[in-house]
Amino acid sequence: MIDEELVQLLTPEGERVVHPEYESTLSGEEIFGLYRDMTIVRRLCNESTSLQRQGQLALWAPIQGQEACQIGPGRALAPMDFTFPTYREHGIAWCRGVEPKEMLRLFRAVSNGGWDPYKYRHSVPTIVLGNQALNAVGYAMGIQRDGAEEAVLTFFGDGASSQGDVLESFVWAASFNAPVVFLCQNNQWGISTPMSVQSKIPLYHRAHGFGFPGIRVDGNDVLAMYEVSKRALENARVGGGPTLIEAYTYRLGAHTTSDDPTRYRIDAEVEVWRHRDPIERVKSLLVHEYKMKQARFDEVAEEAEKLALQLREDVLAMDRPDPLSMFDNVYADFHPLIEEGRQEMIDLGVTGGAH
Amino acid sequence: MATKTMTMAKALNEGLRRAMEENKKVLLIGEDIGKLGGVFRITDGLQKDFGEDRVIDAPLAESAIVGTSVGLAIRGYRPVVEMQFDGFVYPAFDQIVSQVAKLRKRSDGRYTMGMVIRLPFQGGIGAIEHHSESPEGYFAATAGLRVVSCSTPNDAYWMIQESIKHDDPVIFCEPKSRYWEKGEVDLDNPPANIFDAVVRREGTDVTVIAYGATVKTALRAADTAAVEGTSVEVIDLRGLSPFDSATLETSVKKTGRVVFVQEAPLTASIGSDIIRQLTEKCFYSLQAPGLVVGGYHVPYPPTRIEEDYRPTVDRILDGVDRVIGFGS
Numbered sequence: 001m002i003d004e005e006l007v008q009l010l011t012p013e014g015e016r017v018v019h020p021e022y023e024s025t026l027s028g029e030e031i032f033g034l035y036r037d038m039t040i041v042r043r044l045c046n047e048s049t050s051l052q053r054q055g056q057l058a059l060w061a062p063i064q065g066q067e068a069c070q071i072g073p074g075r076a077l078a079p080m081d082f083t084f085p086t087y088r089e090h091g092i093a094w095c096r097g098v099e100p101k102e103m104l105r106l107f108r109a110v111s112n113g114g115w116d117p118y119k120y121r122h123s124v125p126t127i128v129l130g131n132q133a134l135n136a137v138g139y140a141m142g143i144q145r146d147g148a149e150e151a152v153l154t155f156f157g158d159g160a161s162s163q164g165d166v167l168e169s170f171v172w173a174a175s176f177n178a179p180v181v182f183l184c185q186n187n188q189w190g191i192s193t194p195m196s197v198q199s200k201i202p203l204y205h206r207a208h209g210f211g212f213p214g215i216r217v218d219g220n221d222v223l224a225m226y227e228v229s230k231r232a233l234e235n236a237r238v239g240g241g242p243t244l245i246e247a248y249t250y251r252l253g254a255h256t257t258s259d260d261p262t263r264y265r266i267d268a269e270v271e272v273w274r275h276r277d278p279i280e281r282v283k284s285l286l287v288h289e290y291k292m293k294q295a296r297f298d299e300v301a302e303e304a305e306k307l308a309l310q311l312r313e314d315v316l317a318m319d320r321p322d323p324l325s326m327f328d329n330v331y332a333d334f335h336p337l338i339e340e341g342r343q344e345m346i347d348l349g350v351t352g353g354a355h
Numbered sequence: 356m357a358t359k360t361m362t363m364a365k366a367l368n369e370g371l372r373r374a375m376e377e378n379k380k381v382l383l384i385g386e387d388i389g390k391l392g393g394v395f396r397i398t399d400g401l402q403k404d405f406g407e408d409r410v411i412d413a414p415l416a417e418s419a420i421v422g423t424s425v426g427l428a429i430r431g432y433r434p435v436v437e438m439q440f441d442g443f444v445y446p447a448f449d450q451i452v453s454q455v456a457k458l459r460k461r462s463d464g465r466y467t468m469g470m471v472i473r474l475p476f477q478g479g480i481g482a483i484e485h486h487s488e489s490p491e492g493y494f495a496a497t498a499g500l501r502v503v504s505c506s507t508p509n510d511a512y513w514m515i516q517e518s519i520k521h522d523d524p525v526i527f528c529e530p531k532s533r534y535w536e537k538g539e540v541d542l543d544n545p546p547a548n549i550f551d552a553v554v555r556r557e558g559t560d561v562t563v564i565a566y567g568a569t570v571k572t573a574l575r576a577a578d579t580a581a582v583e584g585t586s587v588e589v590i591d592l593r594g595l596s597p598f599d600s601a602t603l604e605t606s607v608k609k610t611g612r613v614v615f616v617q618e619a620p621l622t623a624s625i626g627s628d629i630i631r632q633l634t635e636k637c638f639y640s641l642q643a644p645g646l647v648v649g650g651y652h653v654p655y656p657p658t659r660i661e662e663d664y665r666p667t668v669d670r671i672l673d674g675v676d677r678v679i680g681f682g683s
Contacts, residue, residue, distance in 0.1 A: 058481050058658060087483075109658040112484040127485050128443060129415055162414035164446060190415050192391035198414050264390045323663035326656040337622070341651035348673065350663050 006248060007228055008218040012276045014284025022231070024223045028290035034075060034222045035282045036300045038067040041091045042279065043304035044100050047311055048107065052257045056315055058109040061088045065220070065252030068278035069185045071095065072225025073153060073245075076233055080121065082143075084136040084154040087125040088185075092155070096122035100307065101314035108318050130156055130163030133182065137169045140178035140236075151236035152180045153229070159190025161206075162198050170210040170244070179236035181229065182207075182244045185219060187251035192264035207244035219249030220278040250276070323350050358541045364534040366508035367397050369542075370515040371435065375405055378433060381519055384411045384420055385437030385473075394439055395475060395534055421447040424470050425454050433519055434470045441476040442485025448493070455524045456499035468499075468524040471515070476504075477568045477618045478665055479532030481658045488655055489619035494526045495596035496623075502595040503550055504528040506570035508538035510593065513545045528595070530568035550594035552602040558588035561675050562606040564629065565616040566592040569666055573616050576671035587675060595625050603629070604636050611642035612678040616666050617649040624649065643681030648674040 008017050009024050016024070026034075045063045052060040063070070070091025077083065077095065085092055093103050098115045105114035106125055113124035126132040136154030143150045160166050161184060173180050184203055188195050199206070207214025217228045225247060232243035250273035254261050286292040327342040361369070375381045383398055389412040392399030402410035413420050417438060424434035438444045444451075451472065458466045478487030495502045501523045505511040511529070518525035546553075555570060556577050565573040570591045577587035588606050592598060607613045613633055615626035626647035633645055648666045656664050 059483055106483060106657075109481060109483060111657050112654070127483065128445070159415040162416040162419070164416060164418050190386075191394070192387045192389075193412060193415060197412060258394070263392070320659035321657065323656070323660040326651065326653045326660060326664060330653045337652055341653065345651075345663065348670065 006216050006218055007224045008221050009223040009227065010221045010281050010285060012220070012281050014281040014288065016285070016289075019224075022224065022227045024227060026223065026226065028286065028292070031223070031282060031290070032286055032292065032296065034071050034226065035279065035286060036303070037071040037075070037091070037094060038222065038279045038282070039300050040304045040307055041067050041071065041094050043308050044094075044311055045090060047308040048104060049253070049257060051104075051312065051315055052107070057104065057107045057257075060107050060257045061255070062251075062253035062257075063088055063090050065250050065273060065278070066185055066187060066247075067091055068222035068225050069183070069219040069247040069249050072222045073181075073183055073229035076226050076230035077153060078150070078233070078237070080148070080150045081233060082121050082123070082139055082150065082152050084123045084132040084139070084152065085125055086132065086155050086157065086160070087127050088157075089125075089155050093120075093122055096120040098122055100311045101318070104311070104315055105318065108315060110318055110321050129160040130165035130169075132156070133160075133166045133169035134172070136180050137172045137176070137178050140173070140180040141176055143179050144176070149237045150179065151233045152178075153183060153233065154180060155183050155185065157184065157190065158186040158188065158195050158198050158203060159193060161203055170207065170212075170242075173242040174211040177239070177241040179239070180242045181232045181236055182242065183229070183247060184244065185247045185249055187249050189251055189255070189261070189265065191255045191259060202246065204244055204246035212242045212244065214244040214246065216246045216248055219247030220276045220281070222278055222282055357543065358539045360537050361508055361540055362535050362537050363505070363508045363511045363529075364395060364397055366512040366538075366540050367515055367529065368399055368401070369540075370512040371398065371401060372404070374435075374516045374519045375401065375409065378519070380431060381433045381435060382409050382411065382427060383435050383437065384413055384424055386413050386415055386420070386439050388412060388437050393437060395531065397473070397529075397534075398437065417443055417445075417447040418450055421450040421455065421472065425450065425458065425468070428468050428470045429458075429466055435519060436470065436472045438472060438474050440486045441474055441488040441490050444472075444474060444490060447472075451494065451500070451526075452497050456497045459499060467522045469519075469522050471518045471525045471527050473515075473527045473529060475531040475534075476528045477530050477532060478655060478658065478661050479568060481661070483658070484655065487658065487661065489617065489650065491526065491528050491595055492619050492624045495625050500524055500526055501550070501597070502526045502528065503593060504530065504567040504595055505593070506530065506533065506565075506567055506591050508536075509540045510546065510549065512540045512542075514549050514593070517545070517549050528567055532568045533571065536571075548599075551599040552590050552592050552594070554588060554602070554606065555591050556587070556589040558586040558610065560586045560610055561612040561614060561678055562588045562590060562603070562610045563614045563616060563671065563675065564590045564592055564603060564626075566595060567618070569616045569618060572666060572668060573671055576668045576675065579668060579672060580675055585675060585679065598629060600632065600636065603633060607633050607637045607645075608640040611640050613641075613645040614671065614674040614678055615645065615647045615649075616671055616674075617647065618665050620650040620652045621647050622652050643678040646674055646678060
């Protein structure tokens with residue numbers, strides 16, 4: 001459909017594809033699990049968009065259309081692996097066990113992070129494009145030096161693929177044979193910047209020039225995303241070095257709720273990709289091959305609905321933080337300069353709570 | 356032609372348009388500035404009217420945007436660069452400090468780095484991290500760069516044009532929280548010495564110096580102070596580095612008291628340095644030590660509490676009270 005070299009195990013119609021190198025190893029129940037993850041993540045994403053529209057979030061970065069790109073690798077991770085996300089890895093955060101309300105603290109503008117990165121082995125969001133790719137390589141070099149059998153998975157998009165940090169991270173990962181997997185979600189648009197401005201060759205081809213394998217996967221095929229990520233991570237853990245996975249996908253929604261994509265792209269393009277929906281094709285497979293009944297899907301929808309309502313409640317209950325908290329965690333230890341600022345704020349009568 | 360009422364965003368747009376009409380060497384480069392018109396719509400419609408060769412949608416790489424602009428400037432173009440947000444300028448920091456600021460010197464004056472780096476700065480829009488910063492001090496500390504900021508639509512309209520014409524590289528700081536505020540723009544008569552400080556409100560008791568978004572806050576503080584019987588002189592700094600010391604000295608020698616207002620944290624900041632210089636130059640006129648009201652020495656906070664970080668009318672008045680009450 002897109003590229004001869006594209007790894008695809010499930011067509012948009014939900015039919016299996018025989019691939020010479022990859023085959024799906026998952027049982028029907030496991031595939032159903034991926035369906036559940038994707039459905040829940042999409043529902044939570046839609047709830048977050050509404051919360052933003054209602055003025056309850058400062059911003060939201062939708063994931064719609066990219067669920068498979070994240071649920072596949074998210075479930076291929078081993079517990080001790082570590083991940084370095086951007087601000088759009090809600091699916092990965094979900095797989096890592098981050099609570100939905102924690103994901104929204106950043107977007108509620110009550111925190112610049114939101115969760116304990118060591119608890120979930122999922123780093124805090126990086127907003128500046130591409131910074132995290134170098135951080136991921138450094139972490140991977142640490143794994144090497146510890147002699148541990150772990151891997152790092154890091155994320156960026158087609159937009160950040162032009163950033164120096166990302167390209168430098170390729171050099172370093174190759175040079176040190178670092179146990180890192182780069183997952184580029186090529187959703188075709190960096191805000192209004194089309195893929196054609198970012199690269200004249202398919203992004204996964206770049207990896208070869210840096211000296212490690214690159215592979216393009218149908219990013220809307222969760223089975224392919226799972227298998228390719230799994231193999232790349234396993235390879236990294238045993239000293240096989242880095243891999244670049246280009247998840248070929250599409251951002252169905254806006255870049256963020258501040259963006260208006262109708263200014264730069266046409267509806268027909270969006271429609272084409274709607275027909276390649278990552279969730280529908282899995283459902284089709286589960287119905288036809290595994291004869292799953294509608295009741296099972298209804299259960300998932302109900303569960304997703306409950307989680308969305310819970311998320312709404314949790315977000316509405318999230319008060320502004322105590323302003324004095326801005327003086328916390330600036331330095332490791334007490335410093336009189338920070339204390340002076342804190343005291344000034346206290347003297348001004350500033351208090352926490354709702355405004 | 357006379358005057359027109361418009362927002363600061365529109366004034367910048369019109370200023371850019373006029374500069375592009377007057378000089379074919381003026382090019383705009385930035386992320387999402389063409390078809391989208393920039394995330395703040397400052398370049399709205401310019402690609403349509405001037406073409407893709409003059410309004411260039413950049414691949415997403417700030418270092419490359421500034422680095423290639425250096426080459427374009429060497430070739431004789433006048434690049435006007437848009438950094439999408441203050442907090443995204445740092446990949447370009449190396450190019451700005453090592454090349455943009457120093458190439459005139461290194462080439463013994465043969466190169467002219469006539470370029471503008473537009474930087475939407477300061478907070479107040481409820482954004483997420485990296486979208487509300489005040490990095491102007493980093494650039495102010497670098498010789499060779501001019502750092503300026505506008506606070507009204509009229510200044511925005513003329514200052515952007517003057518910056519483009521200027522043979523020095525200009526870091527053009529745009530107070531994003533004021534983009535949508537309207538004001539009169541005189542389309543015929545440019546203000547004189549637009550990089551120099553200007554007295555926005557005359558007063559006799561205390562001089563308050565501000566720039567960008569804080570000018571309006573300072574003016575509101577002056578209104579309140581007046582009700583309480585204190586006469587505050589408000590100065591809009593405009594040129595942050597190098598700055599117009601003469602206007603500041605005249606005011607401070609008259610009032611004997613000075614408060615500097617900025618959103619940037621106080622440490623190693625523009626305000627702390629200007630107060631240091633004024634202390635030296637106006638020592639015998641000062642009735643009280645000058646002070647700076649600004650951001651705390653912490654990373655910009657989550658924006659639900661940003662109004663406790665940014666200088667408010669109350670905090671400025673607190674500063675005014677402190678310099679007036681000094682010693683008593």
